Amino acid sequence: MRITKTFAETRTATAGRVGLVPTMGFLHEGHLSLIEAARDGSDTVVMSLFVNPLQFDRDSDLAKYPKDLERDVDLAAAAGADIVFAPEADEMYPGEQLTRVNVNRLSDEMEGPNRPGHFEGVATVVAKLLAGIQPDRSYFGRKDAQQLAIVRRMVSDLSFPGEVLGVPIVREAEGLALSSRNIFLSVEERAAALTLSRGLLAAGDLAEAGERDAGRLIAAVLVEIGTAPDISLEYVTLASQELVQPLDELDRPAFLAVAAWSGGTRLIDNVHFDGDEAGFVADRGSRLKTKSILYGGEG
Amino acid sequence: MRITKTFAETRTATAGRVGLVPTMGFLHEGHLSLIEAARDGSDTVVMSLFVNPLQFDRDSDLAKYPKDLERDVDLAAAAGADIVFAPEADEMYPGEQLTRVNVNRLSDEMEGPNRPGHFEGVATVVAKLLAGIQPDRSYFGRKDAQQLAIVRRMVSDLSFPGEVLGVPIVREAEGLALSSRNIFLSVEERAAALTLSRGLLAAGDLAEAGERDAGRLIAAVLVEIGTAPDISLEYVTLASQELVQPLDELDRPAFLAVAAWSGGTRLIDNVHFDGDEAGFVADRGSRLKTKSILYGGEG
Numbered sequence: 001m002r003i004t005k006t007f008a009e010t011r012t013a014t015a016g017r018v019g020l021v022p023t024m025g026f027l028h029e030g031h032l033s034l035i036e037a038a039r040d041g042s043d044t045v046v047m048s049l050f051v052n053p054l055q056f057d058r059d060s061d062l063a064k065y066p067k068d069l070e071r072d073v074d075l076a077a078a079a080g081a082d083i084v085f086a087p088e089a090d091e092m093y094p095g096e097q098l099t100r101v102n103v104n105r106l107s108d109e110m111e112g113p114n115r116p117g118h119f120e121g122v123a124t125v126v127a128k129l130l131a132g133i134q135p136d137r138s139y140f141g142r143k144d145a146q147q148l149a150i151v152r153r154m155v156s157d158l159s160f161p162g163e164v165l166g167v168p169i170v171r172e173a174e175g176l177a178l179s180s181r182n183i184f185l186s187v188e189e190r191a192a193a194l195t196l197s198r199g200l201l202a203a204g205d206l207a208e209a210g211e212r213d214a215g216r217l218i219a220a221v222l223v224e225i226g227t228a229p230d231i232s233l234e235y236v237t238l239a240s241q242e243l244v245q246p247l248d249e250l251d252r253p254a255f256l257a258v259a260a261w262s263g264g265t266r267l268i269d270n271v272h273f274d275g276d277e278a279g280f281v282a283d284r285g286s287r288l289k290t291k292s293i294l295y296g297g298e299g
Numbered sequence: 300m301r302i303t304k305t306f307a308e309t310r311t312a313t314a315g316r317v318g319l320v321p322t323m324g325f326l327h328e329g330h331l332s333l334i335e336a337a338r339d340g341s342d343t344v345v346m347s348l349f350v351n352p353l354q355f356d357r358d359s360d361l362a363k364y365p366k367d368l369e370r371d372v373d374l375a376a377a378a379g380a381d382i383v384f385a386p387e388a389d390e391m392y393p394g395e396q397l398t399r400v401n402v403n404r405l406s407d408e409m410e411g412p413n414r415p416g417h418f419e420g421v422a423t424v425v426a427k428l429l430a431g432i433q434p435d436r437s438y439f440g441r442k443d444a445q446q447l448a449i450v451r452r453m454v455s456d457l458s459f460p461g462e463v464l465g466v467p468i469v470r471e472a473e474g475l476a477l478s479s480r481n482i483f484l485s486v487e488e489r490a491a492a493l494t495l496s497r498g499l500l501a502a503g504d505l506a507e508a509g510e511r512d513a514g515r516l517i518a519a520v521l522v523e524i525g526t527a528p529d530i531s532l533e534y535v536t537l538a539s540q541e542l543v544q545p546l547d548e549l550d551r552p553a554f555l556a557v558a559a560w561s562g563g564t565r566l567i568d569n570v571h572f573d574g575d576e577a578g579f580v581a582d583r584g585s586r587l588k589t590k591s592i593l594y595g596g597e598g
Binding site for chain 2 (some may be wrong): 011092130131154
């Protein structure tokens with residue numbers, strides 16, 4: 001395992017089919033599942049690790065974003081990464097970043113209006129990683145459903161040759177979707193947060209049983225969240241996987257996504273529906289059997 | 300010489316160091332000088348040929364843009380191109396182009412406000428060509444001075460590994476900068492248009508003689524243009540090569556650029572000033588000895 005600091009060094013260190021896993025570090029089993037997926041189809045697996053200031057809409061969120069390079073490098077190596085590309089801010093943004101990449105329409109809903117500039121920052125930094133590393137495949141978690149759709153569209157619209165793969169959500173044993181931000185949750189906030197995944201998985205059952213009405217799928221989530229009086233909801237939306245446009249009916253590949261605050265921590269979660277009108281399958285993700293490495297355990 | 304229609308086919312057809320010359324076709328000696336420059340440092344020279352609708356701010360301009368693929372392919376081959384990449388619109392824009400690349404600040408002045416959306420269209424299509432073809436070097440004419448600055452910044456900001464080279468303007472024997480649009484000029488309009496290059500070259504002489512004041516350099520251009528009552532001027536501006544910001548004084552690498560209409564044809568021209576405060580050299584470009592191939596001659 002090698003640590004690189006520049007794009008040029010990273011390109012030189014890669015050979016054969018290159019799989020890229022972009023992360024902001026403070027790894028959990030969700031990231032490790034991306035590395036494992038990349039390991040499967042690649043000769044060289046590069047995990048990038050960069051806390052991208054461009055995509056933070058709140059300075060406070062950027063300031064408190066957890067960091068531990070040594071821990072991340074060990075975890076990435078154990079999961080099968082060949083290279084950890086951990087650039088300094090000077091390599092990523094040597095001057096003022098005047099060039100910006102926007103994916104119109106797909107940024108209009110859900111996270112877009114709630115996090116001004118966020119997706120411009122994501123699209124711009126991912127374009128840099130793809131241009132600078134030239135991977136054959138890149139791997140993104142389905143947890144950031146809208147981000148995944150935006151990256152897919154950007155790669156296709158900008159004629160990048162690489163393929164984008166979406167990897168299922170990894171959940172804690174009780175269902176909470178893994179996120180580096182989960183470490184900020186108190187015991188009570190964590191209990192309340194469980195209503196998000198519980199509601200989404202209930203809606204997944206409904207959809208697999210034939211429910212197509214967005215209102216009723218959303219209601220299944222709201223009912224669960226309603227049992228936790230301390231959750232502050234931002235949205236529950238059913239949207240198309242391709243264009244992230246809200247749907248009245250589940251009639252194409254879609255995802256049902258929720259964003260909410262539990263205490264001072266903003267959480268997102270979703271269930272993807274794959275298939276077509278003949279039948280949809282809910283992607284419930286996978287569940288850890290033990291406590292996540294986020295909490296200092298050994299996984 | 301090979302003609303390719305898709306990015307994938309083009310990547311497969313290239314080997315070794317790849318030099319890219321992006322064009323919109325209807326070639327003249329200016330384009331050929333780009334191919335010759337690329338020939339020098341490349342194993343494979345790719346000339347792309349695509350009239351990019353995204354960068355036309357006026358439909359009438361797009362509709363009447365001259366096209367002749369057979370002629371262009373012959374000329375490119377003779378000049379040393381290995382591949383002409385001539386995609387259909389469906390390959391470049393298979394769906395709605397939702398992803399847009401903008402280079403902020405550098406688009407604010409000169410051509411920017413006069414041609415809304417133009418540089419977004421240019422930056423987006425050049426990003427696609429670089430992402431899809433992965434050249435080691437790409438070659439752009441200095442005639443489109445602001446475009447060259449924007450492409451340079453985009454390549455650096457988006458961490459594309461390739462180098463961008465600017466190639467001097469090629470002028471007709473009387474000084475008129477070559478442009479595919481010159482074929483639309485009547486005899487009188489062409490005579491009037493000559494005042495642009497005459498003014499710019501006079502300003503070049505002044506700068507080399509030590510003049511640093513932007514107002515006086517601009518005045519030298521205005522005096523010449525003033526002798527042709529039928530020219531409708533859009534701007535004469537001295538701007539920095541790096542950020543395309545208007546300068547009061549020639550105190551860094553810069554270009555003095557003019558845009559004007561002669562009859563129904565919009566023309567641009569410029570002189571680049573290279574060097575530093577110790578002394579600047581004006582890039583006057585090169586001059587054809589015979590009539591340009593634009594007019595149906597053999598060069």
